[in-house]
Amino acid sequence: MANQSKGTFSTVMMKFLVWRIKHISDNNFLLITAGLIGLFSGLAAVILKSAVHAIIHYLELNLNLFGFNYLYLGYPLVGILLTVFVAKYLFKESLGHGITQILYSISKNSSIMRRTRMYSRMVTSAITVGFGGSVGLEAPIVVTGSAIGSNLAKLFHLGYKNRTVLLGCGAAGAISAIFNSPVTGVIFAMEVILTEVKISRFIPLLIASVCGQLVALVLLGEDILFSFKLTESFIAGETGYYLIFGAACGLISLYFTRIMYVFEGGIKKLKNDFGRAAVGGLSLALIILTFPPIYGEGYDTIKSLLVGNTADVFHHSFLYEFSEYQASIIIFLILILLVKPMATALTIGAGGSGGIFAPSLFMGGLSGFVFSTTSNSLLNTSLSTSNFTLVGMCGVMSGVLHAPLTAIFLIAEITSGYELFVPLMLVSAISFSTISYFEKHSIYTKRLIETGDLIQYDKDQIVLSLIDLKKIVEKDLLIIHPEATLNDLVSLVMKSKRNIFPVVNDQKELEGIVTLDDIREMMFDDESRQNVIVKTIMQKPPARVSPQEKMQSVMNKFEVTQAWNLPVIDNGKYVGFISKSRIFNAYRKKLIRQTAE
Template sequence: MAKDIITRFLIWRLKHISTKNFMLILSGVIGILTGLASVILKVSVHSIQHWLIEGFQIEYANFFFILYPLIGIFLTYVVGKYIVKDYGGHGIPEILYNISKKNSLIPRVKMYSRVFTSCLTVGLGGSVGLEAPIVVTGSAIGSNSGLLMHLNAKKRNILIGCGAAGGISAIFGSPIGGVIFAIEVILMEVNTAAFIPLLIASVLGSLTTMVLIGNDPIFSFNLSGEFIAAHTPYYLLLGVVTGLVSVYFIKAVLRTENLLEKQHNPWLKMLIGGAVLGLIIFFFPPIYGEGYSTLNSLILGDPAVLLNRSPFFSEINNTYFILFYLLMIIFAKPIAAALTIGSGGSGGIFAPSLYVGGITGFLFAFANNFFGIYIPIPVAHFTLVAMCGVMSGVQHAPLSAIFLIAEVTGGYELFVPLMLVSAISLATTNYFDKNSLYKNQLLEQGKHIPETKDEQVLGLIDIRRIMEKDLLPIHPDAVLKDLCGLVKLSNRNIFPVVDEKGTLNGIITLDDIRDIMFDREKQNEVQIRQLMHSPPDTIQPSESMREVMDKFERSGAWNLPVVDNGMYLGFISKSRIFNAYRTRLIRQQKE
């Protein structure tokens, strides 16, 4: 019944609505659906947090902080594995991999699974953010909408971007930031045809949230003061500092996740990760949950709020201790975020990177003003600008960071320092690590995503489909006369030497036998194993086309054999790759 309705609609659509206009309609629907998912997620998480921590006495509440994250991770794993059948993994890196390697096809379950799992993780104190789950949700809605409407991979890619833009816009109330994020992080290339759907989805995602729950900004304050040129040296130094913090953030997350990966028992992994996370939050309560309320207090110039929920430090009013406490939070937050995700929780590093940036900026300005170094600087400005710097360094998304912070905070007068710190932070991070955290997480899993259009097209080429199998093999115990017989039958100038087990022993080319092939005496005496030699390199069928092209480049060969555990499968030639590349490129241009 449902199939018949969809088929009739598609036929009607083809007759009455052009694909271009239909894409605009779909982008609006995706923006609204992503906005609804965002509302459900935000309201659920905040309701759970309010129910769990409101009304507790300080001396007792922190002991619950040890248990809450562990319970949240446990429930996330159970719901993910046994109910929605989708658990674990990273959010945004998975989307990038699906776009580049799986023709923009995202599993249908992700349209709702991350809403449930991240709600439990973050609601119960997991030290991650909601941005990545809603980006995954929106992207999955876009991909599956395109699949349902029989749209090709290129159109699905645009709709995935629409879902991502709508998600960021809905969570932050930042339509421009949502569009820039989709362009800079999710999509590889954008033309005018793609730009308009992104705008529509982003605006409707934000409007849906505003209509349903009102204008509830993440950062609720009025920024006062303007950028002063005399503060430029401080912003330059802040850019370097946030770059170094970004490098630490990336390394800390990757190493913590790698340590947890060594534990193969998921229940023991949850117990260890959840327990350590609970202890970190016990001593550093501001790390609990997303942490945006803490940032609001810091921007307003109230550092004492950091110690208010601590059963150990709430009575301390020592500036030196506050500075030390802030520094320890910067070191602890990335580890807490990695523990949350690595032990089985669901969330993203978007919010933790903003949080660490905010703490870094506040510490920088607060320490400068406290010690009276040269001239006083505005704490709120440096807190916001440092958020931009760390986000830029961790995600390698400077434009997204600039527009998101400017739009969310209304700090458009800070565009100059935002641009300056963002650029310097990214340059500093690139000096130590060329990849963003998302790409590093994929590389840790042995996955590579293309950085250019050429790489993307090459990545779509399957080695087994372009492998040539018409080369005539010869046994290593055969003699030259046998090879001469094959030369008459073959139109190729390469002959793989393969034994009775199918193992590649070497190769022989016509150039190797040209001088002796007509010598009758040697035809009967010279064995193939005396003539064969090793190929310049070999190719595994599991290798990416990028690795294959690197081998061709290093070896200088025009043909290379394909082997699987030593077993001969066939040959791949440069000309065959170029033809496949050209065919793919023409097909994409037509689409």
């Protein structure tokens, strides 16, 4: 019955595609599909936001507002354990950094994403964040939207470039819907996801972003993830303070990035999934028990600081009695800034589902409030704490994500105005420049670039990275045993069309190679043919290649050795040979295909 339904769907789909080709141009169809993806991404964002806030509301009914809350020890631990269980046994996929996985799909998997990612991240992130995981919803919903775009493009048999654009449309629609910020959605897609796509693809992104926002407005109204109405304008005389603060935001971004690497890498050394989840969940719970604002996304804390309700920061904390003292508030917020990256790293590293979008905004907001409040207290200035809080969100986000334009327009849009555009530009630019001095790549791309799974701006390396070494290994070379005689080898020469003969022992290990040039002079000497043993005339190959090796590394070996053929060895066993000419041929085909698409 299932096969019959599948066959019927395939038939209908084929008829639709034929009709589409006859009646709708490729460009128009791309725009229509972009709109659909925007609508679906917007709907997914609404569902995820509503689900998470419902979970949080239900769980917080049992929390004491002004006292010690032992339930904080249970919620994050249960959330991460449940997330790991669902991801491992229900969806059978690993989580990690969602944006990184999108970039990997574009770079190494022809922009094809698993179908399960159209909904898996919604479920797992709802559990993680709902139970207090110290991460954000933005990355999971971007993964969801991107997967919708990728799979819809695949369903409609679109090529790699259009599939990549529609993947970006899903990301744009998701960001637009969750923040009610259509311009930010487009810029995020162009700046973070589609760095290699031409600006001519701007229109589909714009349509998807607008459609995503419309869905959110219809279903949620003004109840979006985060918004704030500006009450104070920018004062030009405060420019010097913003310049100093921009450099501070860059250093805070660097701290966030480095601590994330250390703690996430540390907890991932625990190989047992549930053991890692238990250790990470319990550690996170202890942090949240001490610093309740770290619970969940943290947007409520930012909103409280923006309107001056600093006492709200101490809600659910055993330190509530100190909320009346400004010094204690500043110290408390500084401590939160120090441990927030640890909490985020533990959440993701332990197996939770979420992103660093919200944590970077949280860190920036607290940094701006601490900077302005401290300056007002010590230097007797009158800096706007709300303005610095907002600009700080922009600065740290710009540094952590390496996305200055996205950060600028996000804060401009969620504040419904461009009053702060000048300080936003200054702080974003300085923060980005500061962290770029220490970290050339964003937290999303660094690991991919280090492993060779993402290559930016180098077209030759990008095309090379698309070549699968395993598919171009040559296995038609005739092998010879090291104890065989030259006469046995001559018999192979008569059968072979190649001039290289791998010398392989009984354990399938490569001991050396013999070329036709090595035996040309002695192969017609009867005495040599009978007495010379192969292992006495073989030579060691100049280098060896692994099937898992990156193509750029392979080309470097060819360059260093000046060889045209190198043996491929897998776990000590001989597999075959790879030739430079075969690589060039595969490169040419990939380049032609990319140009055609």
